[in-house]
Amino acid sequence: METGYEPLNVLKPIGPDIWIVDGPAIRFYGMPFSTRMTVVRLQNGDLWLHSPTVFDESLAAALRAMGQVSHLIAPNWIHYAYVAEWKEAFPEALTYAAPGVAKRAKSRGVQISFDHELRAAQAEEAWQGEIEQMVVQGSRIHHEAVFFHTRSRTLVLTDLIENFEAQNIPWWMRLFAKPAHILAPDGQMPRDMRMTFRGRYNRLRKAVETMIGWAPERIIIAHGRWFDSGAVAELRRAFRFVLK
Numbered sequence: 001m002e003t004g005y006e007p008l009n010v011l012k013p014i015g016p017d018i019w020i021v022d023g024p025a026i027r028f029y030g031m032p033f034s035t036r037m038t039v040v041r042l043q044n045g046d047l048w049l050h051s052p053t054v055f056d057e058s059l060a061a062a063l064r065a066m067g068q069v070s071h072l073i074a075p076n077w078i079h080y081a082y083v084a085e086w087k088e089a090f091p092e093a094l095t096y097a098a099p100g101v102a103k104r105a106k107s108r109g110v111q112i113s114f115d116h117e118l119r120a121a122q123a124e125e126a127w128q129g130e131i132e133q134m135v136v137q138g139s140r141i142h143h144e145a146v147f148f149h150t151r152s153r154t155l156v157l158t159d160l161i162e163n164f165e166a167q168n169i170p171w172w173m174r175l176f177a178k179p180a181h182i183l184a185p186d187g188q189m190p191r192d193m194r195m196t197f198r199g200r201y202n203r204l205r206k207a208v209e210t211m212i213g214w215a216p217e218r219i220i221i222a223h224g225r226w227f228d229s230g231a232v233a234e235l236r237r238a239f240r241f242v243l244k
């Protein structure tokens with residue numbers, strides 16, 4: 001299945017010490033969702049893998065040549081599926097999960113344990129000073145950890161913005177992508193996720209304001225077209241439903 005982001009499972013440099021990997025599509029509620037991982041090389045050479053895509057041996061070899069795979073991040077309750085495969089290949093790597101991930105994995109019978117739960121308002125020591133970190137508050141279900149790689153001025157989101165391009169999705173998915181708010185170029189927070197923030201938009205707004213305050217230049221997202229420039233304007237556009 002083509003995703004529109006080929007080649008897949010290869011490192012694509014997007015800035016200093018930061019790469020993306022476009023992975024194969026997964027099925028989510030029957031829909032094909034393209035996947036994307038972000039890789040950051042920390043100053044000590046350690047590699048930080050955010051929302052790992054499916055394990056791939058040649059990709060693993062490319063990473064080994066670049067540094068030590070040290071940190072595997074499951075940034076929200078849905079994005080943990082491939083962490084175990086990467087941990088198996090890199091047993092010395094530490095695993096980190098957003099709040100709710102461990103519970104969700106257990107409820108689905110997935111055997112995975114995490115070394116750390118990601119802190120809500122402070123980066124882990126291992127990447128402090130290089131990557132900012134915050135768990136977005138306000139949702140009853142979706143607790144997503146978001147990151148900002150200072151050196152490349154890149155905001156790393158997962159599902160908070162989804163931005164599917166019409167030419168990359170089946171016709172039947174196009175029909176509801178727009179009402180679901182996830183159709184490029186105006187991809188935003190999906191409608192169903194928005195409902196989990198109902199009555200608590202003030203907390204979401206605060207998180208968006210913090211992200212804007214980081215003054216990012218680009219935004220990586222897991223699904224659909226990411227934003228290689230104009231990040232602050234894109235945040236204002238995508239979160240206009242919550243900003244004043």
Ligand SMILES: [Fe+2]
Binds near residue numbers: 078079
């Ligand atoms: Fe996702």
